[in-house]
Structure formats: C-alpha cells, structure tokens
Amino acid sequence: MSAVNDSVLSDEELKIFKAIEKNDCVLLKTLLTDQKNVNIVDENSMTPLQHAAYKGNAEIVQMLLDQGANVNLCEHQHKYTALHFAGLSGNVDCCIYLLLAGAKSDVTNSVGRTPSQMAAFVGHHNCVATINNYVPKENVDIFTIATDGKDTELPAFIADSFHKFIMQVNIHPVKVVLNIHNYVGLGEHLPECKKVLELMCEKEMKKGAENNETMAFKFHYLSYVVGEIIKIKQKQTTNKTDDEKKLDITELFTRKILKPGRQGVLEFMEGFIKDCVREFPFRESNLFRQIVASLTGDNPAGALNVLSAAINGQRGFIDNASMCSTCGEEKAPKKCSKCKVVQYCDRNCQRLHWHWHKKACAKLAQNPEYLDKTTPDTNEISSELQNFLINSEK
Numbered sequence: 452m453s454a455v456n457d458s459v460l461s462d463e464e465l466k467i468f469k470a471i472e473k474n475d476c477v478l479l480k481t482l483l484t485d486q487k488n489v490n491i492v493d494e495n496s497m498t499p500l501q502h503a504a505y506k507g508n509a510e511i512v513q514m515l516l517d518q519g520a521n522v523n524l525c526e527h528q529h530k531y532t533a534l535h536f537a538g539l540s541g542n543v544d545c546c547i548y549l550l551l552a553g554a555k556s557d558v559t560n561s562v563g564r565t566p567s568q569m570a571a572f573v574g575h576h577n578c579v580a581t582i583n584n585y586v587p588k589e590n591v592d593i594f595t596i597a598t599d600g601k602d603t604e605l606p607a608f609i610a611d612s613f614h615k616f617i618m619q620v621n622i623h624p625v626k627v628v629l630n631i632h633n634y635v636g637l638g639e640h641l642p643e644c645k646k647v648l649e650l651m652c653e654k655e656m657k658k659g660a661e662n663n664e665t666m667a668f669k670f671h672y673l674s675y676v677v678g679e680i681i682k683i684k685q686k687q688t689t690n691k692t693d694d695e696k697k698l699d700i701t702e703l704f705t706r707k708i709l710k711p712g713r714q715g716v717l718e719f720m721e722g723f724i725k726d727c728v729r730e731f732p733f734r735e736s737n738l739f740r741q742i743v744a745s746l747t748g749d750n751p752a753g754a755l756n757v758l759s760a761a762i763n764g765q766r767g768f769i770d771n772a773s774m775c776s777t778c779g780e781e782k783a784p785k786k787c788s789k790c791k792v793v794q795y796c797d798r799n800c801q802r803l804h805w806h807w808h809k810k811a812c813a814k815l816a817q818n819p820e821y822l823d824k825t826t827p828d829t830n831e832i833s834s835e836l837q838n839f840l841i842n843s844e845k
C-alpha cells in the first residue's frame with residue numbers, strides 16, 4: 452500500500468482527518484467501515500495514524516492499526532514517524548500500541564533524533580522509558596518453542612503476561628511484585644520466569660557491538676526480585692508462623708522492603724538493591740561499574756533512584772509528593788484520608804503500606820512537614836542523577 456501524496460483527498464477521507472482532530476472515536480468507527488485504506492496523507496503529508504499519535508489518542512491509534520494502518524509509513528517532510536509523534540504527545544499507551552505493531556524505534560527525523568530522543572526533548576520521560584524498555588515479542592516467544600525434544604523454558608500461555616511484565620517502566624520492587632501477582636500465570640511459574648530472565652540477560656551481553664547493557668541489567672534485576680519471591684514462598688511452606696500464614700506473598704514482601712530504618716530511610720530496600728547489583732554476572736560492563744560507583748559514593752538519591760536512572764534514563768525532576776508511598780507509581784491519585792500527606796494508587800497500595808504508615812500517620816496529620824525529613828530532597832536527587840549520567844557517558 453502506498454500513500455496518495457499528490458492525489459486530492461475525497462470527502463470521506465477528509466472526514467477521517469476531521470474525526471481524529473476532534474477525538475471523535477464513534478464517528479471515526481463508522482467512517483472506517485466504508486474507508487478500507489487508511490494509509491493516506493493530508494496536505495502536510497501526515498497519515499491519520501500520525502495525527503492520532505500526535506493527539507495522544509491511544510484508542511484511535513489502535514483502531515487505525517486494526518484497520519491496517521502502516522505503522523512505519525513516513526512521508527512527512529521532516530521525517531517524523533507515528534512513534535515520533537506519540538513520543539511528543541506524552542501518551543505512553545500510544546507508544547506501546549505502535550511498538551507492538553512493529554514501529555521502529557531507531558529511525559531518525561530530519562534533525563537526526565529518534566522517537567525517544569524527541570520525547571526526552573519535550574520532557575515526556577515515561578515515553579522515553581517505554582520506548583527504551585521495549586522488547587520485541589519474538590524475543591520472548593523463542594522461549595516457548597521446544598527444541599531437541601527438551602521442554603520449553605516458558606509455558607506458551609504466559610508469554611503475553613511475561614512480555615508485558617518485562618517492559619514495565621516502574622522498577623520499584625513492590626511494583627514488580629504487584630505485577631507478578633496481576634499478570635496471569637506468572638505467580639505459578641516463577642522458577643521458569645527466573646530462568647528465562649537470566650537467559651535474556653545473558654543474550655543481551657553476548658551480542659558483541661550491539662550489547663545492550665541496560666536491558667541486560669534490567670533482566671538481571673527482575674530475575675533477582677523473582678528469586679526473592681521464590682525464597683519467601685519456600686519459607687512460607689516450611690515454617691509457618693501464625694502471622695506469616697495469614698499474609699499473602701505480596702504483603703510479606705512489601706512489609707520487608709518498606710520497613711523504615713533510621714530517619715525514615717528504607718534500609719532493607721537499600722540493602723536489597725545493593726545485593727542485587729553485587730550479583731550482576733557481567734562485572735566488566737561499563738554500566739555495572741557506574742552503578743557501583745554511584746552506590747558507594749555519597750548517595751543522597753537512594754539506591755532505587757540510581758537504578759531507575761541507569762535503566763530508564765535521566766529524569767529532570769522527580770515529583771516525590773505525588774508518588775505512591777507503596778509502589779513508587781507516579782501521579783498516585785488517592786491521599787491517606789487521615790493525614791492527607793502520603794499518596795497511593797488505590798486501596799490495595801494503602802493496605803500494603805498501613806503496617807508501617809499507621810505509626811507515622813498521626814504525626815503527619817499534626818505536622819505535614821514531618822514527611823520532608825524522611826524523604827530525600829528532590830534537588831539533591833536530580834544533581835546526583837545528573838552526575839551519574841554525565842559519568843556514565845564517559
């Protein structure tokens with residue numbers, strides 16, 4: 452299918468562009484039943500898909516992809532692809548749908564920028580991380596194929612869950628464990644997941660010039676968290692204290708990881724992440740050395756932030772105040788109704804944190820400033836991260 456660059460658009464085709472401009476999904480759906488070819492371009496040489504991506508309308512993006520929109524079609528005079536536009540829009544779902552449909556992430560526009568670089572340019576760091584963390588589905592599916600009469604490494608029915616799991620951007624350990632719980636089938640196949648993550652880590656480091664240290668490290672990190680859950684599960688079946696019997700794995704893990712130490716620093720979390728780094732098998736890699744240097748130096752940002760910067764790239768500003776106190780998700784919408792200081796994604800995140808938060812809640816209600824003493828200063832974080840990234844570019 453080729454674009455009709457020089458031909459005049461029909462009335463019906465013009466209506467498609469209008470419906471996208473107005474985010475009118477219902478009208479667009481009717482229009483698309485008659486218009487089979489959506490690989491058309493307007494006077495700016497932009498396709499309907501590029502417009503929808505630029506608007507950040509994920510529903511319309513998916514609708515057009517289902518209708519056969521060519522995800523990499525690019526006639527735009529400055530060579531922006533749909534993924535470039537999605538990165539500019541800041542809509543993470545748009546980026547994911549385009550990537551799943553085969554959008555190329557290494558194409559450059561007329562000023563030599565990739566989609567993730569354009570997203571970074573306008574400060575959409577979640578899009579940057581989403582694009583950089585993307586893994587082609589084939590890289591997972593390969594582990595569901597049996598070779599030489601051996602069993603498959605990964606059961607085929609969990610391949611989709613596993614694929615989504617490894618592409619998640621929020622690497623807070625509690626979030627990782629919540630994901631394991633939420634993605635169908637992972638919780639029942641933890642040893643297989645761990646094994647495949649180890650294999651994927653190794654693969655990323657054995658591609659010669661194309662080694663991807665970042666993804667290798669991420670896979671190692673995820674396998675380490677999965678390993679921890681396996682250990683907790685084993686312990687739970689052998690020595691069941693009454694307290695442990697009542698709690699689910701997520702709750703046991705969250706209590707451990709969020710236990711506040713001196714001045715509110717999460718010491719267990721710090722230790723957990725440092726142990727994970729220490730076990731990274733590719734110690735000669737630049738990324739490993741940089742992470743170790745950042746963790747052993749004066750480190751006001753905390754181990755999780757160092758790791759996050761290493762995996763997801765630099766963040767200009769981190770808004771601690773809107774982060775979920777349990778899982779680190781940004782823009783958490785719910786506030787604790789008692790102290791109105793800490794925030795959560797939902798009731799489940801609040802429930803998981805209550806064991807520790809109940810001790811601080813009353814104090815916070817009287818004096819909201821109390822929280823400031825227990826969380827690192829955002830300016831310190833961003834300068835620490837900048838140092839880290841400057842050093843890692845050397």
Ligand SMILES: [Zn+2]
Binds near residue numbers: 796
């Ligand atoms: Zn949360």
Ligand SMILES: [Zn+2]
Binds near residue numbers: 787789808812813
């Ligand atoms: Zn509270």
